[in-house]
Amino acid sequence: MTKKYDVAILGWWHNSNYGSIMTYYALNKAILDQGYSTILVHEALGYPNRHKLSTDAPAIKFANRQGFEYTEQENFTELGKLNKIADTFVVGSDQLWNPYIGRINDDLFLNFTAPEAKRIAYGTSIGNFAQEHFQSDNFGPDFQQVEKQNLERFDWMSMREDDGIDYMKKTFGFDLPQVVDPVFLINPKNYHDLAEKATTVIEGRYMLAFILDPNDEKRRGVEAVADKLGFEKIAIYTDANPNQLKRAKDVFSGEHFIFEDEIRSENWLAAYKNAGYVVTDSFHGSCFAFIFQKPFSVFFNKVRGTNRFASLMRLFKLDNSRRIYEENSAEDIQNNPNVSMDIDFIPGNKHLATEVETSRAWFENALKAKKSEEKRLPGATMVANMRFFATNDYSMTDKDFELKRLLVNNKFAYYRQGELHKPMATDVELLDDGSIYGIEGSINSVFWEIKEGKLVISNRHHQPTQILFVEKADNEELLLLGPWLTDSKTIHVWQKMLNYEAELKKPVFITDKLEFKFTSQNWFQNAESDITEISRIIPAKLGDQAYIELPVTIQKNVPYQLDMTWCINTFAPYVYLHLKDSKTGNFQVIHLFKDEDINSTGWQTVSAVFVPNSSEYDQLMFSSFSFVGKESCLKIKNITVSRFLKPLSDASEKQLQIKVDQLKDLCTDDYNRFKKFYAPERVSRNDENIRSTIMFMSHAIEKGLSHRDFRAGFGKGALSALAVNLDLWYDTKRVDDTFFEIGISVVSQYFKRHAELNADVSDKRKLFSDRILKVVESDSGANGGTVVIDRERYFESITDTFVDVLSRRKSLREYSDEPVDIKKIKQAIQLAMTTPSVCNRQATRVHVITNPEKIAEVMSFQGGFNGYELPPVVLLVTNDIAAYSLFTERNQPYVDGGLFAMTLLLGLENEKLAAVALNTMFDKVQNKATRTILNIPESEVFITYIGVGNMPENLKTPHSKRLNADDITRII
Secondary structure, rough: OOEEEEEHHHHHOOOOHHHHHHHHEEEEEEEEOOOOOOEEEOOOOOOOOOOOOOOOOOHHHHHHHHHHOOOOEEEEHHHHHHHHHHHEEEOOOOOOOOOOOOOOOOOOOOOOOOOOOOEEEEEEEOOOOOOOOOOOOOOOOOHHHHHHHOOOOEEEEEEEOOOHHHHHHHHHOOOEEOOOOHHHOOOOOOOOOOOOOOOOOOOOOOOEEOOOOHHHHHHHHHHHHHHHHHOOOOOOOOOOOOOOOHHHEEEEEEEEOOOOOOOOHHHHHHHHHHEEEEEEHHHHHHHHHHHOOOEEEEEOOOOOOOOHHHHHHOOOOOOOOEEEEEOHHHHHHHHHHOOOOOOOOHHHHHHHHHHHHHHHHHHHHHOOOOHHHOOOOOOOOOOOHHHHHHHHHHOOOOHHHHHHHHHOOOOOEEEEEEOOOOOOOOEEEEEOEEEEEEOOOOOOOOOOEEEEOOOOOOOOOOEEEEEEEEEEEEOOOOOEEEEEOOOOEEEEEEEHHHHHHHHOOOOOEEEEOOOOOOOOEEEEEEEEOOOOEEEEOOOOOOOOOOEEEEEOOOOOOOOOEEEEEEEEEEOOOOOOEEEEEOOOOEEEEEEOOOHHHHHOOOOOEEEEEEOOOOOOOOOOEHHHHHHEEEOOOEEEEEEEEEEEEOOOHHHHHHHHHHHHHHHHHHHHHHHHHHHHHHOHHHOOOHHHHHHHHHHHHHHHHHHHHHOOOOOOOOOOHHHHHHHHHHHHHHHOOOOHHHHHHHHHHHHHHHHHHHHOOOOOHHHHHHHOOOOHHHHHHHOOOOOOEEEEEEHHHHHHOOOOHHHHHHOOOOOOOOOOOOOHHEEEHHHHHHHHHOOOOOHHHEEEEEEEEEOHHHHHHHHHOOOOOOOOOOOOOOEEEEHHHHHHOOHHHHHHHHHHHHHHHHHHHHHHHOOOOEEEOOOOOOHHHHHHHHHHHOOOOOEEEEEEEOOOOEOEEEEEOOOOOOHEEEEEEOOO
């Protein structure tokens, strides 16, 4: 008989992370302490980013030591069996509902549970997710719809962070309570008892640094804190896995750092219990500093979501007082009064105790409550997962089974026919669960299946993109070819890696019997037996060449190696070998032979590695200037050309490394300079920070004032920052500064607009000091705010001077319903082609986006059209860094791209189109998402978006005073 449990728990209890281990230790124990029996559900396999977990993993071993029961790891299609062993299912805390994390899936929304099962979410988190739609490029378009249906089935649901609660309210309409993290639910004595079971204890006085994401900046901060507080020993802990421990050892190297090689949660807790001070970049690291009542400093971890830390510090009644920054210098740490052994835990302890009591009561009620009848609803499954439940509907033939066996047991190279040298991916694996591994970032090659003897490749929405026919399929060779379905002229090839590598190694051509041709009668050729000899009749002459015709087409940007067996007699210091295009006369020097290559008296084999810069070369050519002296001649036995597969020579490698190191140095200088002077998270550190923040926040308010659908009372966050920085600038006594005047005018217009509407914004007035309000009340509002534009009058002077056009142009975010003529956009782009670029590289590219769905997707995280209707057309201006060849050109793509973008804006103005430039300041996730949605090559860097449309009859637009030329000009 199957054993029954009261509660089944899903979550990341099996993670190699001390915080996750403790989270589920506490959650499980909190349920057990109420008298319920529990079982931990192991992570289901078959979803993307899920893997078979080792039974020796630290989290599994810890669960075993605690006597916790857990299920075996099985495919997600087997999860339904859990309904037979439990009636209540609990989804635990941590970022189980963060769409940025590709590891989450239907199961963490309890889609597999029976309608009659009770479903509880305790303190679940969406982490740093803040997109308008509950969606990311990890999932198909049905993700939000499906998971909303699953969320609506929950009987009891709570969140850990306050901004998560706000998001769920805004996106799904759920009113949810906030609860504390599970680690606070149980008596802290449990952690002290576990610490007593540690196998190692650090002796003496030390500081603990629990750093999940080690880097040099955090090392500097950790050492600065230790120096200030007088700690000579620093114990380092990181994620509970060997690879992360190795990374931490690489960063924190030195005698004063202590490491514990045994990954054991009890040892980690003991390190907390006995530490004199804690520095951490971990959410749960901060939790346990508070649990053990240790004074601490915390880096809000940008990789894992700063909002979680901010919410936690509010719970502790500490706000930002214990926060330190990666950008902090040692001097910053020394001058920070809150990097101190003194910390007042009393307010936080009182607040935490109240919140813990409330959370326990909520959880106890959730566990003992009866199943809600209105929540007896069926679960939903994403389309991407549905196919796995129907695998038995397709009956494979023996031939198909054999093909599947070959496919899953081999790795593949994937390339376009005729482009063997340019694979789109190598070492690709077709996994047994129907997914494809090894094609980084692809949305078009995600799933595979066999149908009627053919391999069908599908995109992330399970729409077929390739149908591949078997050319060869046995244990020796495996080759499949088929059309790319959106362009049937493009043939894709999937070739077994071993066959592909052998194909690459084959010579492109071997020429044993050479026949030279000449551009004049001044050459002599003797082609007896297997040796070809050429020599000059008269001295060298410009344009006089000897060449052989290449028997095959060589391809641009593909590395080749030429091996030549020759004997040469010449007094020339160098012998040049060229590729030549017979039609145009263009040529490329591919190698310069010198020294021992041309000074030997006998036969020798020489080599040259080259990369053609054109596919039009059809000749291999020697110049007459390589033949100096009366007896000069060249004898050749053979020439072999192969694709170059070996590493660069040591000398070339060394030269390349020197250039790479110089590039790193320059980028480090750029980074250090930026870090030194910018305003981290808009916290002003110098006068220019204050001015720029005033302008940034003023512009945010201006945009709100210009909205066609005006929303009274908007802008509290921007007004708060504006109030702080206006006060800071007022202290400088320079109230005639243009940016200060703009900020004052914007605030003046804000209050005047609300007064006209009889809207109460007294709460916004309270943000500003009396002295700033006094300046605001006396301001006319002329230096900033909005201006009304009439379409007919705006464009009536389109033939004005260039100065008039520049002076008139505005950034316009609202458009009429009139369709945009793409011809006009192309004419504007053509005009922009007159823009100068370094050495005339012309590397700027323009991606014209007219698909409304794609515009909505990319604008959702760009943010520039929040509050406005989306533009009918969006241009993405990029620049191809493959066009640059010197490391000193690292910033040139942005220079050339920026110049082009400005000319393009003027070109759109010339075509009577309204436009606005929008930033592309993306993090890694947004960068990747943009490339995926728009299929942007990795070599192109983002310059700017430009929203484009036809101007409405009239509109309001932000308008601020501009600086005078004298304000920005310095004569040297």
